[in-house]
Amino acid sequence: MAEAVVSFVLESVRDFTIQEAKFLTGVSHQVEVAQTELQLMQGFLKDADARQGQDETVRIWVAKIRDAAYDLEDVIQTYGLKVVSKKKRGLKNVLKRFACVFKEGVDVQRIGNQIENITTRISDLRSSLQSYNIREIREKDSSGGESSLQLHERLRRSYSHVVERDVVGLESNVEELVMHLVKDENRHRVVSIWGMGGLGKTTLARQLYHHKEVRQHFHSFAWVCVSQRYQVRNVWEGILFEVISATKEQKKEMKDMTDDEIAKKLFRVLQKMKCLVILDDIWRIETWNLLKAAFPEVETESTILLTTRNQKVATLPNRNAFLHKLQPLNENESWNLLEKKAISERADIDLGMYTKKRELGKNMLRHCKGLPLAIIVLAGVLARKNTVREWEIVHENVQEYIRKGIGHEEEYEGASWVLALSYDDLPYHLKPCFLYLGHYPEDCIISVSTLTKLWVAEGLIFLRQQRRGSEKTIEDIARDCLSELVERCLVQMGTSGSTGTIKNCRIHDLVRDMCLLKAKDESFLQINYSLQENTSSVAADAEQLGKIRRLAIYVDEKADRLVSSRDETNGHVRSLLFFGLEEWMPKSEKGLLSPLMDFKVLRVLKVEGLNEVEVELPSEIGNMVHLRFLSVRRSQIKTFPPSLGNLVCLQTLDFRVPSYIFIPNVIKKMKQLRHLYLPWNYKAKDKLELSTLGHLQTLHNFSSEYCDLKDVGRLTNLRKLRIRLSSSLQNLEEILKSTGSTLNRIRSLIFWNNFGTNSSAEQAMQIVSSCRGIYKLTLNGLIAELPEELHNYPNLTKLVLWNCGLKEDQMGILEKLPNLTNLKLFQKAFKENTKILVFSKGGFPSLEFLDVFGMHKITEWRIEEGAMPRLCRLEIRYCMVLTTLPDGLRYLTNLRELTIIGMRRELHSRIQEDGEDFYKIQHVPSLVIGEPWDWQPMQ
Numbered sequence: 016m017a018e019a020v021v022s023f024v025l026e027s028v029r030d031f032t033i034q035e036a037k038f039l040t041g042v043s044h045q046v047e048v049a050q051t052e053l054q055l056m057q058g059f060l061k062d063a064d065a066r067q068g069q070d071e072t073v074r075i076w077v078a079k080i081r082d083a084a085y086d087l088e089d090v091i092q093t094y095g096l097k098v099v100s101k102k103k104r105g106l107k108n109v110l111k112r113f114a115c116v117f118k119e120g121v122d123v124q125r126i127g128n129q130i131e132n133i134t135t136r137i138s139d140l141r142s143s144l145q146s147y148n149i150r151e152i153r154e155k156d157s158s159g160g161e162s163s164l165q166l167h168e169r170l171r172r173s174y175s176h177v178v179e180r181d182v183v184g185l186e187s188n189v190e191e192l193v194m195h196l197v198k199d200e201n202r203h204r205v206v207s208i209w210g211m212g213g214l215g216k217t218t219l220a221r222q223l224y225h226h227k228e229v230r231q232h233f234h235s236f237a238w239v240c241v242s243q244r245y246q247v248r249n250v251w252e253g254i255l256f257e258v259i260s261a262t263k264e265q266k267k268e269m270k271d272m273t274d275d276e277i278a279k280k281l282f283r284v285l286q287k288m289k290c291l292v293i294l295d296d297i298w299r300i301e302t303w304n305l306l307k308a309a310f311p312e313v314e315t316e317s318t319i320l321l322t323t324r325n326q327k328v329a330t331l332p333n334r335n336a337f338l339h340k341l342q343p344l345n346e347n348e349s350w351n352l353l354e355k356k357a358i359s360e361r362a363d364i365d366l367g368m369y370t371k372k373r374e375l376g377k378n379m380l381r382h383c384k385g386l387p388l389a390i391i392v393l394a395g396v397l398a399r400k401n402t403v404r405e406w407e408i409v410h411e412n413v414q415e416y417i418r419k420g421i422g423h424e425e426e427y428e429g430a431s432w433v434l435a436l437s438y439d440d441l442p443y444h445l446k447p448c449f450l451y452l453g454h455y456p457e458d459c460i461i462s463v464s465t466l467t468k469l470w471v472a473e474g475l476i477f478l479r480q481q482r483r484g485s486e487k488t489i490e491d492i493a494r495d496c497l498s499e500l501v502e503r504c505l506v507q508m509g510t511s512g513s514t515g516t517i518k519n520c521r522i523h524d525l526v527r528d529m530c531l532l533k534a535k536d537e538s539f540l541q542i543n544y545s546l547q548e549n550t551s552s553v554a555a556d557a558e559q560l561g562k563i564r565r566l567a568i569y570v571d572e573k574a575d576r577l578v579s580s581r582d583e584t585n586g587h588v589r590s591l592l593f594f595g596l597e598e599w600m601p602k603s604e605k606g607l608l609s610p611l612m613d614f615k616v617l618r619v620l621k622v623e624g625l626n627e628v629e630v631e632l633p634s635e636i637g638n639m640v641h642l643r644f645l646s647v648r649r650s651q652i653k654t655f656p657p658s659l660g661n662l663v664c665l666q667t668l669d670f671r672v673p674s675y676i677f678i679p680n681v682i683k684k685m686k687q688l689r690h691l692y693l694p695w696n697y698k699a700k701d702k703l704e705l706s707t708l709g710h711l712q713t714l715h716n717f718s719s720e721y722c723d724l725k726d727v728g729r730l731t732n733l734r735k736l737r738i739r740l741s742s743s744l745q746n747l748e749e750i751l752k753s754t755g756s757t758l759n760r761i762r763s764l765i766f767w768n769n770f771g772t773n774s775s776a777e778q779a780m781q782i783v784s785s786c787r788g789i790y791k792l793t794l795n796g797l798i799a800e801l802p803e804e805l806h807n808y809p810n811l812t813k814l815v816l817w818n819c820g821l822k823e824d825q826m827g828i829l830e831k832l833p834n835l836t837n838l839k840l841f842q843k844a845f846k847e848n849t850k851i852l853v854f855s856k857g858g859f860p861s862l863e864f865l866d867v868f869g870m871h872k873i874t875e876w877r878i879e880e881g882a883m884p885r886l887c888r889l890e891i892r893y894c895m896v897l898t899t900l901p902d903g904l905r906y907l908t909n910l911r912e913l914t915i916i917g918m919r920r921e922l923h924s925r926i927q928e929d930g931e932d933f934y935k936i937q938h939v940p941s942l943v944i945g946e947p948w949d950w951q952p953m954q
Contacts (some may be wrong), residue, residue: 615641
């Protein structure tokens with residue numbers, strides 16, 4: 016991680032000095048020398064990072080390097096931003112500025128001295144490299160002694176002859192994969208088993224390797240554990256020796272062959288014979304690319320079966336490849352595995368004791384989340400605990416037992432180090448991104464949109480990470496980083512949007528435990544569970560491993576304040592995220608947020624959900640000039656301080672507060688803004704000027720009353736727009752001509768017609784007609800008629816209609832949308848006199864998800880055969896008058912999920928298994944039917 020920190024600091028300082036070079040006059044030489052020292056240090060940090068786990072002195076050395084790098088960045092940017100603010104005060108303050116020249120000269124000397132002191136620290140640390148025996152490592156340099164990674168790999172090395180007893184939950188996996196391995200027609204040349212560490216990939220591979228049908232089908236077999244440190248020649252030789260059952264003479268003869276000759280010989284053997292080759296534990300796609308030269312692609316009956324944690328390896332670019340993703344065990348399977356390994360099979364076991372152990376065991380299994388590795392570690396502890404009291408002791412601290420494997424024989428290792436292998440394999444630029452996930456509470460659903468903005472604000476993502484010629488934004492690169500963490504099984508993907516992008520994600524509890532252990536080792540972040548112990552807990556860790564730079568604070572009912580105002584570590588913290596504010600009731604609202612102003616170099620401040628009391632955002636927030644991310648979403652903030660205009664580095668401002676507030680015209684000063692979320696209800700003295708925000712990508716709650724649509728024309732990077740039409744727009748056609756090119760680049764448009772007149776509906780559609788590049792469109796409020804050319808929008812995949820009052824004939828326009836995959840029809844989507852909803856034959860050819868909600872006037876719904884042929888998810892909610900489901904549901908053969916919530920009791924009775932309408936939905940694998948709604952029409 017020291018390598019990552021130094022690299023990110025160098026990038027940050029480089030970018031800052033390029034942008035603000037004229038404001039660093041007087042200290043530019045010192046900055047250049049400091050950068051050079053860090054650059055000279057970079058090559059040694061790979062070795063230092065690898066060795067700090069075994070050598071405490073190296074660990075301390077690495078911590079000092081991290082601190083020095085962070086301190087350098089803080090000093091340079093603080094000085095630069097101060098000078099920027101002074102230069103921008105204007106001529107009217109020229110006399111006051113002249114009086115401060117001497118003081119500024121002293122500041123320059125002081126800052127120069129600070130930079131020189133930090134440089135000296137770095138230089139001294141570099142000089143001590145030899146005494147710590149830290150050496151420079153270039154790319155591809157892998158010599159040296161055995162590291163912890165190598166030791167763990169040696170402990171994990173798999174062998175084909177070892178067959179586990181008590182295998183649970185793999186029966187269906189074995190059955191499916193055997194079928195793919197032994198079939199002759201449309202067979203797969205490569206079969207991949209993919210999943211996170213500890214899921215049982217190797218165990219499953221062994222079950223297949225020894226399966227009776229597989230042994231009968233193939234003539235020869237080979238098993239090689241590849242792992243992270245391998246030699247291509249050794250892998251090829253190992254396979255060749257096994258498949259031909261090589262004699263000593265043959266082995267000796269092949270040892271004299273060149274690598275090319277070995278590859279050719281193995282190629283020919285696999286081409287002629289029917290072999291099963293298992294490559295266990297492949298980590299990188301580069302490994303496969305090096306090995307595949309010896310594996311024939313066509314005209315062979317041989318099969319390669321590989322196991323991996325990396326999806327890129329599993330999804331090899333080969334038309335004859337098959338991917339099998341291994342899933343966690345369910346609750347019953349988890350208990351069966353624990354029972355087999357932890358509870359004696361003696362016939363005389365006491366029933367009462369068994370019952371109590373089962374209760375305790377099932378409670379402890381919640382921490383395993385179906386991960387076989389964790390269950391086996393836990394079972395290894397419990398197998399040597401005979402009494403219920405001993406089980407209760409393990410239950411009291413179960414996470415430590417699972418994580419570290421403490422208190423039992425060496426044959427069982429803890430789960431954390433196995434999962435940590437995935438972390439160790441990450442490239443340096445992904446390690447901080449992964450550790451940042453440690454901020455989030457257990458089982459938290461993480462918004463990808465927010466996470467990527469936080470990464471960017473923290474300086475963890477740089478544009479130089481993109482490939483040459485790419486037009487990706489820095490947020491796109493952040494999403495690519497997340498996708499790679501998903502592919503490496505460190506992050507679990509949640510829901511995805513209509514365009515296939517990940518909307519949210521989470522991490523397995525045990526992965527989170529490992530993440531927090533690594534974050535603590537690297538002094539990356541601190542989590543405080545008890546605010547009343549805030550100062551002591553942070554200070555203690557700060558003394559151990561250096562300054563704490565990031566804080567996640569979990570607020571509970573015992574807390575009497577947000578942070579301690581006298582915490583000496585506040586001056587170093589860069590990231591401050593609060594969780595649990597939604598249910599927190601502070602004893603006093605007075606000055607509640609004032610202590611936050613002590614965090615002088617804060618880049619990220621997330622205070623969301625503080626909705627139980629109204630609070631003031633202090634005017635001093637304008638002094639927090641380092642802020643890149645500020646969110647007070649869902650908090651009862653009463654004012655928008657004019658001093659916010661001083662936050663010239665701000666990239667994300669999320670002010671979606673429920674209060675009705677006045678916004679001064681200062682947002683125009685935040686020229687680095689990329690994402691601006693305004694309140695739903697606000698007012699301004701004059702029109703807010705937004706045309707200066709050239710980097711803006713997201714603009715939420717643009718009001719036609721308090722903003723000027725002409726400004727949008729200058730926002731050439733705008734991609735997401737949420738607009739409220741609160742008043743009629745003058746000269747709209749002229750405005751649209753000037754903004755047309757910008758509007759056509761918008762990808763997501765949410766339009767609220769609050770004005771609610773026919774003329775405003777017409778204006779709304781004029782604006783929509785200018786956004787021909789949109790992927791997502793939400794319309795709320797009176798529309799009546801959609802643009803006839805809507806079916807020619809090439810990218811439109813998601814459409815939400817809410818209170819639009821569409822005419823019945825508008826369904827004809829909707830049905831023709833060729834690429835629409837997601838459609839939501841909400842309250843009064845159609846006119847109130849529309850009683851029948853008809854989905855015609857051939858309509859909605861690409862639709863995959865349909866949500867019908869609150870359509871209170873629809874008495875009949877028809878789905879003709881041939882409509883929505885690709886529909887796989889359907890939700891029907893609170894359609895109060897509908898008494899029966901459409902008969903055409905039975906034609907939707909691709910329907911996999913059907914949710915019915917809040918419908919009339921009459922309809923609910925008809926769709927029960929013995930009901931007269933059940934035949935319409937009996938083919939759907941997943942049925943979710945909620946409680947009926949006892950609704951009576953108004954008299």
